[in-house]
Amino acid sequence: MIGLDVGSTTAKVVSIENGEIKYDITGTHDWKNLLNGIEGEDIISTGYFRNSVPHRASVTEITAAIYGVRHFFPDADVIVDIGGQDTKVIDVRKNNFVINDKCSAGTGAFLEFVANYFKIELKDLGMLHLKAKRIPDSNNTCGVFAISEMISQLVAGYSKEEVIAGMHKAFARRISFMVPEGETIVLIGGAAKNEGLVSALTDVLNKKIKIPGEPQIINALGALKYYS
Amino acid sequence: MHVPKIGITALVPPEIIFACAGSPFDVNNVIPASRKYPKNKLCAWTAIWKDMLVQKEIKIDSLIVVAGGDCHNALVDGQKVAMSGIPAHFFFYPFDGYADYLGTQLARLTDFLGGVKFPEKFKEIKKIKKLGRMIDLKRSLGEISAGEAFSILISFSDLSGDLEVFQKNIDNIKESDIEINKRVALIGVPPIYHDFHETAQSLGLNIVFDELPYEFIRHEGNNIKELARDYSNYTFARPLDFRIGFLRKELEKRDVDGVIHYTQFACHHMLEDEILRDELDCPVLTIQGDLPGNTPQQIKLRLEAFREMLERL
Numbered sequence: 067m068i069g070l071d072v073g074s075t076t077a078k079v080v081s082i083e084n085g086e087i088k089y090d091i092t093g094t095h096d097w098k099n100l101l102n103g104i105e106g107e108d109i110i111s112t113g114y115f116r117n118s119v120p121h122r123a124s125v126t127e128i129t130a131a132i133y134g135v136r137h138f139f140p141d142a143d144v145i146v147d148i149g150g151q152d153t154k155v156i157d158v159r160k161n162n163f164v165i166n167d168k169c170s171a172g173t174g175a176f177l178e179f180v181a182n183y184f185k186i187e188l189k190d191l192g193m194l195h196l197k198a199k200r201i202p203d204s205n206n207t208c209g210v211f212a213i214s215e216m217i218s219q220l221v222a223g224y225s226k227e228e229v230i231a232g233m234h235k236a237f238a239r240r241i242s243f244m245v246p247e248g249e250t251i252v253l254i255g256g257a258a259k260n261e262g263l264v265s266a267l268t269d270v271l272n273k274k275i276k277i278p279g280e281p282q283i284i285n286a287l288g289a290l291k292y293y294s
Numbered sequence: 295m296h297v298p299k300i301g302i303t304a305l306v307p308p309e310i311i312f313a314c315a316g317s318p319f320d321v322n323n324v325i326p327a328s329r330k331y332p333k334n335k336l337c338a339w340t341a342i343w344k345d346m347l348v349q350k351e352i353k354i355d356s357l358i359v360v361a362g363g364d365c366h367n368a369l370v371d372g373q374k375v376a377m378s379g380i381p382a383h384f385f386f387y388p389f390d391g392y393a394d395y396l397g398t399q400l401a402r403l404t405d406f407l408g409g410v411k412f413p414e415k416f417k418e419i420k421k422i423k424k425l426g427r428m429i430d431l432k433r434s435l436g437e438i439s440a441g442e443a444f445s446i447l448i449s450f451s452d453l454s455g456d457l458e459v460f461q462k463n464i465d466n467i468k469e470s471d472i473e474i475n476k477r478v479a480l481i482g483v484p485p486i487y488h489d490f491h492e493t494a495q496s497l498g499l500n501i502v503f504d505e506l507p508y509e510f511i512r513h514e515g516n517n518i519k520e521l522a523r524d525y526s527n528y529t530f531a532r533p534l535d536f537r538i539g540f541l542r543k544e545l546e547k548r549d550v551d552g553v554i555h556y557t558q559f560a561c562h563h564m565l566e567d568e569i570l571r572d573e574l575d576c577p578v579l580t581i582q583g584d585l586p587g588n589t590p591q592q593i594k595l596r597l598e599a600f601r602e603m604l605e606r607l
Contacts, residue, residue, distance in 0.1 A: 128599035129606070152592075161577055161603050167592050 067108050070288030071130070071283070072097045072115035075150035075174065076256065077202075080286040086258035089283040110292060112289040114151075124280035125292050127285050128156055128163050134254050134288025138278045143248030146241060146275075147285070148265075150174040155244040157224075164244050165259065172240035174257055176212070178234045183213055184226055191230055195262020238266035245271060252276045254284040299353070299455065300407065301366045303343065303529060304360035304383055307521050308453050310400060311358075313396060314407035315323045316469050318452035321347065322400050325587050326488035329565030336560035337367045338486060338585050344371035348378040356381040358403065362492055363531030366562050397522035404518065416516050418457055426511030433502065434548050436472035440501040441491040443467075447507035450486060473502065476604045479503035479545055481570065482556040482563055484606070485581075487589040495558040497594065501571035502548050505541070506530065534566060538573045545576065551604050553575040554597075559584040577604060 069080040074176055075096035080089045090100050098117060106120025114132040119187075127147065127186040131154065136141045151174070152167035166172050181188045204212065204217045212233060219229045245251065251273050258281035268275050278284055300316040302308075308606045311318040321343035327340060335341030346352045359372030362382040369384070375380035383521060385404040388395040426447060433443035446467060454460040476566040478499045480491075484506055487493070491501050509528055515521035529537040545553065555571070555578055557564040564582070581593050 126595055126599040126602055129602040161600060161607060163596075163603075165592070165596060166581075220522075 069286040073265040074101035076285040130288035132211035133291040134284035148255040192212040192260040192262040206237035234266040238270040298355040301354040317455040320452040340371040393526040394404040452511035481505040565598040
């Protein structure tokens with residue numbers, strides 16, 4: 067049995083063999099390459115495309131995230147799942163969730179805007195952030211207009227690294243509006259690998275944030291655990 | 295004899311319009327299936343009826359704008375319609391529930407409509423509303439589907455403009471034998487998606503209470519004084535604590551597992567969400583719609599996740 071999470075930008079597969087978690091990650095449209103001959107009967111799916119791929123059962127990303135996070139952090143109060151096209155914040159204690167999918171600010175798409183503008187890899191944003199000596203304030207909460215704000219900051223003399231750090235701060239502030247009070251906050255999704263964003267979110271929330279070893283596979287794992 | 299078609303923008307006692315020899319027409323009821331995308335909008339509901347009235351896509355003789363105690367955007371969009379040449383009357387509910395004030399409003403409305411000509415309509419409509427409450431009850435027992443019930447209950451705002459036609463519509467309601475899984479109340483303004491109830495049902499959420507349509511069937515009266523006394527408790531026009539007290543009773547009576555709070559983009563009712571979430575003693579899913587059409591995938595995801603959450607409780 068496998069957990070298959072086919073999201074907006076990436077597809078992830080998880081199996082548990084002899085108690086060990088095995089996983090693989092690829093682009094959304096290459097999800098078939100993850101199956102290695104496994105039939106739908108043995109697939110528990112989640113993610114945007116959960117009902118479009120073969121499956122024995124499907125579960126939403128919200129429920130999958132809860133089951134997946136519990137595997138590593140049974141005491142999680144709040145889960146923040148930053149996806150390519152939306153951000154989900156789940157209040158585990160109150161069985162409540164909010165999803166931001168109307169505005170790119172506060173989703174992975176916003177970070178892609180920033181990376182594309184500087185013609186750098188998405189994964190390099192975090193490393194560059196950590197080199198910033200000061201962090202500019204951003205007033206604009208719109209992901210698209212943030213580009214013009216970045217240009218203004220560059221014109222004002224801020225370095226590329228500082229502008230990126232400023233964007234991470236704006237991103238973190240946007241997400242913080244969705245986050246309820248809680249002791250243990252767990253961050254999952256690909257954006258959790260961006261150490262600059264994690265630093266900004268830690269500062270804005272003033273909380274310690276826990277991140278699983280491979281934050282991108284949590285929903286695939288959760289789908290599997292939900293059915294097990 | 296020409297029966298004047300009287301547009302209404304929200305709940306206006308249809309009893310008055312029929313008694314004054316008019317035919318009420320709720321301008322909102324055509325919107326979910328309209329596929330209209332208005333320019334310069336805040337709330338799509340008011341923007342679409344405003345556009346359709348100004349452009350004469352909906353033909354009416356006059357418009358009653360509920361400008362106080364419900365929809366604030368209607369106050370401005372109603373004036374735009376009035377400026378286009380359609381006679382308009384602005385109607386205000388009392389925030390404090392003062393029945394005498396509403397009596398004055400109803401008297402002014404009666405004057406605008408040319409006075410009461412058919413007082414017997416009050417009793418006729420009272421009988422029909424009793425049938426509405428029966429439909430509402432049957433729906434909560436699974437004897438009528440949520441979609442079928444909603445389509446008729448929402449039409450109680452204008453009774454389809456013709457009491458005979460409406461009575462036939464009621465007679466033609468299909469009865470069902472539905473196994474109710476999760477009992478859900480839908481509060482707030484009605485969804486702008488025409489298939490919302492059917493979609494929710496297909497995802498395992500059975501809507502057993504529609505807040506606003508319930509207001510359409512529960513107020514009645516044999517004369518203007520009784521109408522004023524009853525409609526002054528129209529919950530959407532009253533302070534939030536009054537509405538919450540009423541909701542608590544209805545939710546308990548219907549034994550709901552959860553609440554869906556539908557909010558409309560740029561509608562002031564959105565601001566009520568955090569209070570409703572805090573005050574209602576059951577899980578609440580808040581969703582927000584904008585333009586009319588089918589229920590979008592993003593909303594379906596939330597509904598499905600909400601059902602999963604209710605199953606975990």
